[in-house]
Amino acid sequence: MKRIITIHILLIFSITISAQKKYKRADDLFSKMWYIQAAKEYETVIDEGDNSIEVLQKAGDAYYFNTDMENAFKWYDKLISEYPNEVNPEYIFRYAHSLEGLGEYKLAKKWMKKFANKTKTNDPRAAKYAQEEVTIEDILDIEPQFVLRNLSINTEYSDFGPMYYRDSLVYASAIDSSYYHERKYRWNEQPFLNLYLGKMNTLENDVIKSENFSETINTKYHEATVSFSVDNNKVYFTRNNFDGDLGRDEEGINHLKLYSAILEEDRKGNQIWTDIKELPFNGEDYSVGHPAVSPDGKQLYFVSDMPGSIGATDVFVVDILDNDEYSKPRNLGNQINTYGREMFPYITEERLYFASDGHLGLGGLDVFESNYVVNNYFETPVNLGSPLNSKLDDFGFIIREDKNTGFVCSNRKQGKGDDDIYSFERIPVEKCVQNVYGYVSNNKTGERITNVKVALFSSGGEQIQETITDVNGDYNFVTPIDCDEKYKVIAQKQGYSANDKEFKTARQTGKTEVPLGLDTVSELIVEENGLLKIKIGIIYFDLDKSFIRNDAAIELNKIVLLMTQYPNMVIKIESHTDSRSPDDYNLALSDRRAKSTREYIISQGIESSRIESAIGYGETQLINNCGNENPCSEADHQLNRRSEFIITKM
Template structure:
């Protein structure tokens, strides 16, 4: 009996071992197939297999990494977070890149401190990574984002569907063209293929009109049946004359699709011309390749440079922003990577260049809120882009935000976000112009607080609004000081500032705006209520009138030309009345203060309707004058 018992036990152990071995082999076969789909960017198909494997109870670093990645690359960061969380719960050695991706998803679910902790761990493991350098140099990136936030209003457009709608481009003065997966048929009525990345139809190009309020009309039509294929068409950019378009399409030429060595269909940039009735001569650009993708073209203001995203050799990360020269003979220069000020080891994509040659792009590598955020970089005098800043909320969010385009005339434009679940087109309007490089003079006379004694050759500290010393200097031999500070920031001088005595010549027309260096009285866009930022300057006028009881003041307000003449006239009148009311409410006799608005009738810079001007030229026109009309 004992012998039989031993044999039975050994047989049971052998059977159990055989079953476990077979069970372990099944995930390996399925994982191999899922990995093939993953390498071909078929994230929907790969995800289905990974989830089936996970449901068997199988656990591994690779399974959790790849499942999280499928959701991550589809922009579903909430689900990616769940799988990266399982990955880190294994307690095993994990590739540094997943510390970065996990941090991105932690931001999405609101665990900001944990996200920063994971970024610090990532930095410790990846000293040479550009993202590490950016994180370590700007650990207070959230404070910077907060400063850049709330400078836009946004609105979801009614053109959106339950499918993917994204990547707008201006076409002429009153139309936009965008990509959508809403239609399952191409222009030749052939069924469009399904993109295995998203499990939706491949996208085509659609067009709609821009309304007078800068929103979009609900009526949408296909842009060009001649450009439409069974594969992706997206992200166009048009020359100003409307006769040339550059756009993104899958590697599909003359009815034949080409694949790379991994059986994947990559992206290329194509060019087409308009012959007066239809788009013709569709050709791919010479810097494309069957071995890497090029996508999302954008033109410089002078149309002599084409910007795009690519993962070609030399790319820092998953995709970088490049540019090539567009020669007058129709040829193109060599592709140039924009460098580490713009590109990182993450994704940089969807470039757009404004009329001022400001570069906008989407990135997950620069410090942001999570997912893709939109960044802006100003062109340096040498033509390069070396520093980018996050444009903040509400355009950016914890989800993917990308494909922003900007129109200077309307101080707004459109962008794409998947914050609602699918890619949708939103409009935005600037509330306040963002200029991170703006500097202004902070100057005055340094005196003792009570005696008024001039303090010559005296050390001075400049404090920010938090009371922190940000600069130091010394007054000159006459007690004067001058600092260059960031625009629209609140600073305090220690020990004290006393303004120079104002001397008025009664025989000349004196503008107190110039005397007191009042460059601009701040109003919200389209409004006339005096903002708190303006009170400091208006208080200078009140103080002067109190010290000079015989002086009379004439308030004159002006606007730029970016609205109708009637609207600007009414607006400037209301703003003049608001300023007068503020001065009177602070104790000045109403008989001593008069004024009116002049609208756009006295433009200093030549920027009438229909002329494109810089924001600085428009700001010059949006001025206030405070004329001494009598003594």
């Protein structure tokens, strides 16, 4: 993307220019962004013996900003070799990118990790470039989805920034027309950019003829990257800060601005673009450019380094209001924007496409897509892989998703000259999906837990589906989810502490098992046959008696304490006997004991409403075969003499 830099590199400086007398001319050229001349001057300074860190940095930068990665690598390599401890981490980042530009991905990965280690606490790019999740190899392995074709209208100069307009294509070009023959931009010794209208040959997926887009919009300086209102009667375009002459800030930099124009008929019936005006959120000290109108015409996305930017250039959005008014710009946030460059947004009803060198890619700017969720929230961007992306700059992606056709720009070496526009056909690949299943068990006993609510969430916190575990503690989500993505499941059930688990799906279509373990909120709480119960020591009563003994009170106080800790807890009390006395006698005795137990708990400060019932069941619910006719040991009979405290509400 060497030459599109003429319309956006104004935005990307993070290293302060510090001129020194002995190479003042080189610095002056560099500060004006005349990089071809500046590079030659810096090399002359180096040949004369100045190998200072500042000169080596700028020599590399002069080539890096002009996307000459071979020469950028040459000077960055010397910089890092001679100043391994002093070098700014940003130059490790650029060094890694220059290696990618040469196709040295294995070595680039090593230096990306070094960059991540040096900046892990203060640079959001570090997590991506550490490559603990997605690696360069993963991106290289992406199944090819695009077939590209170099357009007929490309020239030896810079051609880029396509946008649909009715049945045509508007784009920017530095084509060396006779009118602008003498005006060259010193950045790269090319003519200034203007907007052109190309006729599309849809049968061949090509653009075969072009003409000047607008005599009223094109000036003697840069115009590029446009977007249109839904009715095509309003255009937004990028231009130098120009009002008869170039406006510059205190450092002499001419920034970019967004402008709009309206399509009207003149007296002769010709349609012309008129009423050209600046958008109100432009600034004199920062750049604004690369517009993209949303499909419903209600929002305008753009790129800027305005205050509030995260990195070198960020994607912002404003609401398009009535009467040529706009809302305050909103940064799309760090899901999209990084400390690097995010540029050339294009928005459809379902996705945002943009170019970035801050997200992990194959070199230079890569094209990414991010699914739109709601309220300008976007999912994690996905690299679109090769051959759409290359080891150099790939950007300016637009698409008609219903036809799977579109255009993209690149300065890859197979082109006709500089930046070229390519048409593409996107070949749909079978969507890779995963289904999530698993089970929930008790962490302490290993017993499977039924009726657990299990919910599946995206990495952004959006709930995808909710289900309940079956009688075996198993669950299964029927909604398929994406491969190679992060998700989270959360399991909840009354009486248990909620638990969640993050996981990443496999890279192939299939199933992902996610087991979960739960702990009850107290060691006294257990689940038996689907019922939550409070388990304490045996409550002993004297023979034929129902009053609460001291040893029984000690155990019942554990229930009092637990119910105090959980003020919403409601229980019911069940008392049982063995079978060694008459049935009616056992029923009456157990009922007295249940109610005596209830009264004791109430006497210790627990509200009566929190004890749902207190009932004796005598020998009607034996838990073994020790009935009236069956001889049993004392230990077996003891199992039936029990008090149970069942939790009905927490």
